[in-house]
Amino acid sequence: MGNIALGRYLPLDSPIHKMDPRAKIMAMLIMLIAIFFPSGWIGYGIMFAVAAMMILLAKLEVGFIWRAMRPMLFMLVFLLIINILVVKTGPVLAAIGSFEIHLDAVTQTLYIAVRLLLMIMFTTCLTATTKPLDMTLGIEDLLKPFEKIHVPAHEIAMLISIALRFIPDLIDETQRIIKAQESRGVDMQEGKLKEKIQAILSLIVPLFVSAFQRAEDLANAMEARGYMPGEPRTRYKVLKMAGRDYILLAGALITGTAMAVLAWVI
Amino acid sequence: MPIAFKDVSHVYSAGTPYEYRALDHVDLEISEGKMTAIVGKTGSGKSTLVQHLNALLLPTEGTVYIMDRTISAKEKPKKLKSLRGAVGLVFQFPEYQLFEETVLRDTAFGPKNFGCTAEEAANRARQALTLTGIGPEFYERSPLELSGGQKRRVAIAGILAMDPKILVLDEPTAGLDPAGTASMMKLFSDLNKKMNKTILIVTHDMEQVYRYCDEVVVVENGRIREKETTAEFFRDARRCNEMGMLPPSLIRFIEMMREFGFNVPDGITSEEQLAEWIGREVKHG
Numbered sequence: 215m216g217n218i219a220l221g222r223y224l225p226l227d228s229p230i231h232k233m234d235p236r237a238k239i240m241a242m243l244i245m246l247i248a249i250f251f252p253s254g255w256i257g258y259g260i261m262f263a264v265a266a267m268m269i270l271l272a273k274l275e276v277g278f279i280w281r282a283m284r285p286m287l288f289m290l291v292f293l294l295i296i297n298i299l300v301v302k303t304g305p306v307l308a309a310i311g312s313f314e315i316h317l318d319a320v321t322q323t324l325y326i327a328v329r330l331l332l333m334i335m336f337t338t339c340l341t342a343t344t345k346p347l348d349m350t351l352g353i354e355d356l357l358k359p360f361e362k363i364h365v366p367a368h369e370i371a372m373l374i375s376i377a378l379r380f381i382p383d384l385i386d387e388t389q390r391i392i393k394a395q396e397s398r399g400v401d402m403q404e405g406k407l408k409e410k411i412q413a414i415l416s417l418i419v420p421l422f423v424s425a426f427q428r429a430e431d432l433a434n435a436m437e438a439r440g441y442m443p444g445e446p447r448t449r450y451k452v453l454k455m456a457g458r459d460y461i462l463l464a465g466a467l468i469t470g471t472a473m474a475v476l477a478w479v480i
Numbered sequence: 481m482p483i484a485f486k487d488v489s490h491v492y493s494a495g496t497p498y499e500y501r502a503l504d505h506v507d508l509e510i511s512e513g514k515m516t517a518i519v520g521k522t523g524s525g526k527s528t529l530v531q532h533l534n535a536l537l538l539p540t541e542g543t544v545y546i547m548d549r550t551i552s553a554k555e556k557p558k559k560l561k562s563l564r565g566a567v568g569l570v571f572q573f574p575e576y577q578l579f580e581e582t583v584l585r586d587t588a589f590g591p592k593n594f595g596c597t598a599e600e601a602a603n604r605a606r607q608a609l610t611l612t613g614i615g616p617e618f619y620e621r622s623p624l625e626l627s628g629g630q631k632r633r634v635a636i637a638g639i640l641a642m643d644p645k646i647l648v649l650d651e652p653t654a655g656l657d658p659a660g661t662a663s664m665m666k667l668f669s670d671l672n673k674k675m676n677k678t679i680l681i682v683t684h685d686m687e688q689v690y691r692y693c694d695e696v697v698v699v700e701n702g703r704i705r706e707k708e709t710t711a712e713f714f715r716d717a718r719r720c721n722e723m724g725m726l727p728p729s730l731i732r733f734i735e736m737m738r739e740f741g742f743n744v745p746d747g748i749t750s751e752e753q754l755a756e757w758i759g760r761e762v763k764h765g
Binding site: 387390391393394395396397398399400401415416419420423424 | 531534536561564565568569570571574576577578579589590593594624638639642
């Protein structure tokens with residue numbers, strides 16, 4: 215469980231780590247939109263260079279990106295198979311009897327693979343360099359303008375931060391319960407279907423009980439400290455945009471516009 | 481020799497930045513039929529140590545011998561089920577393992593997993609529940625609606641119903657009230673004395689160690705610092721203090737009397753003996 219790379223924060227010291235989460239979230243959103251402009255291989259080449267530069271700046275290792283990408287490989291292989299079966303345009307690459315594999319099937323899959331890779335590179339640049347808490351502060355601030363149309367910005371941010379906060383706890387709890395039930399003779403790996411259902415039940419029920427217990431404790435602790443949703447709150451950590459944050463935003467805007475122009479020209 | 485550790489190390493998250501050596505070349509033998517206390521500070525490796533006893537954790541290096549089984553770092557062990565039935569492991573706060581609809585069915589869950597028929601399992605469950613002081617009026621109730629102390633008793637009964645030869649308890653009385661603690665410890669002591677079970681108990685409470693246990697194992701930074709009989713271990717209150725543990729009140733009391741110049745002899749192990757000695761001193765002295 216400790217090896218999940220996608221979306222994990224890495225405590226390093228880099229210029230990207232120091233940037234304002236709001237600027238990083240905005241820049242990432244712009245880049246994600248830019249990825250979907252059909253800007254051709256030149257465009258993707260530029261985007262890849264930008265992403266690589268960001269990863270270098272954030273001091274992330276290539277291995278980390280690879281580990282984040284790995285769960286997607288299965289999906290890509292699946293997609294390739296579907297494309298080979300469905301796409302019947304472009305020159306024929308190979309033929310087995312009446313079954314033909316067309317070039318477009320491969321290029322289309324490749325396009326999606328490149329887009330996925332770019333998306334993972336950019337999102338990892340955000341999630342690996344931003345503490346979950348800072349991320350929720352950023353999300354809250356970015357949602358602020360929508361409060362006018364009754365979007366509960368603070369509540370959404372609080373929900374996200376609580377959910378993130380409890381993921382490691384629940385993983386620990388799961389492992390604890392698995393061990394306790396294994397001590398009572400449960401076999402989590404093998405066994406007949408009926409035994410497997412029983413095994414899963416012996417894990418799920420205690421997990422739910424403890425999750426609800428934790429939720430209740432947390433709600434009580436928050437109330438005891440005077441937390442009232444919807445009431446104005448001050449903040450311990452006040453976000454402030456600095457020069458480098460504006461540079462990041464400007465860079466993202468320029469790249470995004472360049473992609474849009476490229477897509478127009480092509 | 482029911483339990484022996486030979487040069488056992490356990491490393492968590494090996495090969496990552498989070499690598500942590502919880503056990504560091506441990507050599508240890510646990511005597512059969514004794515009640516052994518495992519003491520040590522939080523994070524010293526006690527829990528890691530006891531989880532090797534039913535192969536929930538496997539050694540990174542070295543070999544663990546448990547009864548007729550050998551578990552070594554090199555080979556992946558097979559058929560762990562029989563071992564898990566023979567070594568009953570009660571985790572800290574075991575109430576979270578309750579999940580069945582009724583108390584009786586939850587207690588019978590363990591024996592059923594180890595191949596008992598439903599009837600046999602229910603019989604064993606009833607016996608175990610009686611031992612832990614849960615009466616028949618609770619059998620058909622949901623274990624989740626019991627009080628904290630009752631849940632603990634049901635959870636421990638769930639392990640006892642497996643009828644293990646070796647019983648390993650990780651802080652079984654944490655969070656119980658004094659009366660509950662005393663009756664639990666009495667139960668474990670009876671299981672040891674009357675039913676001849678080998679018992680290992682992880683605890684921070686030196687009173688319990690002093691009153692109930694035969695031997696003491698001190699774990700420190702993943703190593704075994706001491707292993708000796710309870711009498712030897714408590715001969716000197718300073719050693720407890722050195723290890724950051726509060727000695728039992730009787731030991732502290734004797735120590736204080738000695739400081740005041742009373743010549744209290746060695747070998748006094750209970751309040752009654754001490755009172756008797758003081759009585760004699762007052763009459764004759």
